[in-house]
Amino acid sequence: MNSAAALPSLVPSGGYRRLPSLAQPRLIGLLSAALCAGSAALLGILALTGMRPAPEFANFLVLAAAVAVLAGYCRWRGHPWLLTDSAAVVAVVTVSLLLCGLVSCTGLRLGLPLADQMLAWSDALLGFDVGRVARFVATQPAISELLHFAYNSSGVLCVAVLGWSLVKRDRLLMWRVVATITVAMQLTAIVSILFPARGAAVALGLDALQGQGLPFGAGTYSAAEFAHFYSGDELLVRLADMNGIVCFPSFHTVMALVVLQGFATSPLRWPAVVWSALTIVSTVPMGGHYVTDLAGGIAVWIVACRLATWACRFPERDAGTDWPGPRLTRLIRGLRAT
Secondary structure, rough: OOOOOOOOOOOOOOOOOOOOOOOOHHHHHHHHHHHHHHHHHHHHHHHHHEEEOOHHHHHHHHHHHOOOOOOHHHHHHHHHHHHHHHHHHHHHHHEEEEEEEHHHHHHHOOOOOOOOHHHHHHHHHHOOHHHHHHHHOOOOOHHHHHHHHHHHHHHHHHHHHHHHHHHOOOOHHHHHHHHHHHHHHHHHHHHHHHOOOOOOOHOOOOHEEEOOOEEOOOOOOHHHHHHHHHOOOOEEEOHHHOOOOOOOOOOOHHHHHHHHHHHOOOOOOOHHHHHHHHHHHOOOOOOOOHHHHHHHHHHHHHHHHHHHHOOOOOOHHHHHHHHHHHHHHHHHHOOOOO
């Protein structure tokens, strides 16, 4: 199905068909619900802990508001949907990233019991030894460098998925990916509050492998920030104090699956499969994750992806020529007539 015209703009631009279905309200509702959930979680945490974000975070809100106004202006002026939707995507993702980062970091100040022992026990129950995996990778310099590259390129590849959807003029794919990422970010941040963990590299003493086969920072790059938020008493939240904090569930696993989701029907699907597999494996030695974290990330992606698919689903009766069903019906009728 060519979905380039299947999804109207988040703010439909002039000259494009308005789809008479609940798909657009569903999408807006899902995005709004996800961002509201993240906002409610953040406000609750700030109220309980007394923490407050530094004024510098307002810059992100100003950016989001500015591009949202740009999207509205483009719709009003009847500009092409590429510009309208691109601005809307930037606004949604900016707010989502801001909420995800603040919730996951400030949530540590609640001081809930560390989940490292539980996560390690879960790994043992499943028969996985992350220490053995990390030590093996440390003895293989080429594998270590490859996994390090895959781990660090996750965010760039997620942006590439959105770029691909724009190049292919595939609105449906673009908004499904955006909805998946937005929901997954808020779910990950909120769930991580309940399971604060230092990570396998720190808890199991694997940090000694840094410089001995693993790059410096592997599995421990956010240890200082974790301690700052979990054990500290600073009430002002600064941008410089924020770094990758979440252990369970693994958001790098989510990003790897989002990339696979975005390229699943493209000529790049098999490279995407390979890269996604490498990224998921890399979360153990490079991200200091437990295998249970990966399972959590997969579960978050499944929930987010299913919700995004539901929000962007178009009934056959509303799809017109964009849905293959009517064309197939006409073809069968033509064959019967002959």
